[in-house]
Amino acid sequence: MKQIIIKKAEKSLSFFLQSNYPMLKIGTINKFFRSNKIKVNGKKIPINSPLKNGDILNLYIDDMFFEKPTKENAFKFSNKNIDIIYEDENLLVLNKPAGIRVIDDNWKNYDTLINRVKNYYFSIGDITTPFLCHRLDTGTQGLVLVAKNEEFLQFMLELFKVQNLEKEYVCVVKGIPQQKHSIQNAFLTKNAKQGYVTISQKPKNNFSKPIKTKIDFIECYNDYSLLKIGLITGRTHQIRAHLSYLNLPILGDSRYGINSLNRQLKMKYQALCSYKITFGKITNKRYSYLSNKSFECPTPWFINSFFNREFK
Secondary structure, three states, X not given: OEEEEOOOXXXXXXXXXXXXXXXXXXXXXXXXXXXXOEEEOOEOOOOOOOEOOOOEEEEOOOHHHHOOOOOOOHHHHOOOOOOEEEEOOOEEEEEXXXXXXXXXXXXXXXXXXXXXXXXXXXXXXXXXXXXXXXXXXXXXXXXXXXXXXXXXXXXXXXXXHOOOEEEXXXXXXXXXXOOOEEEEEEEXXXXXXXXXXXXXXXXXXOOOEEEEEEEEEEEEEOOEEEEEEEEOOOOOOHHXXXXXXOXXXXXXXXXXXXXXXXXXXXXXXXXXXXXXXXXXXXXXXXXHHHOOOEEEOOOOHHHHHHHOOOOO
């Protein structure tokens, strides 16, 4: 049991618990409340009742729920629901929903994809330490590869380096491409401080990197197009920035797109999904079982909206 003396007025019992103890989610609080494990001044009060200075709060709850987040245990404060597409002893393939980060380098954002994976394994008693093989933008849905050991991580990083892995995306853009099938070349210059990139036909400075983006037209209606995108190079924000540069901004993209249109369409996330990843031929005997293997995620949310002609 934990006893707390309230030192200043709080707008509600529920708000106080969620604000001070991140492990106590609203669902968990309601569960404890229904089983009479939360009492104020020895009595059960409505969960939304305000607290007064001097109130005594008794919590008949396991000590684990009073744990405070640190860099080492931050994963415990995340959601543990993950959409597993494939798993073996080395590799985990996930379908990341739009709206969550794959990782937070400052660890203050607890609910990241990698923390969800850690929390998932922790909850089932698995001691696996997962490692991200690559990143995906927060607002982008799609496949993310996670290594389940350091040796496989190094193998995967080398695979990305030699481009022996094909990543395909699907998106909806404003505009219609001039060519049905093309490979577009340009240069990408990253502005790390501002968190965006710029695209140009020639290098802007010594830090400009060449990019190649494969664009395949699938279908259009009005002035909206459904495209398949192949990443020949994989730079930060490459697809979003490059398509915008080509006057084909992705719907829902708040950084490189058309925000007035995004508001009109009430789009919370960009209509972009990393839907397919294919391994090339692998000579490493230990991992040769992955040679030419492909993984696909379920149909992304915006595909049905496109075919139902919901983008007006």
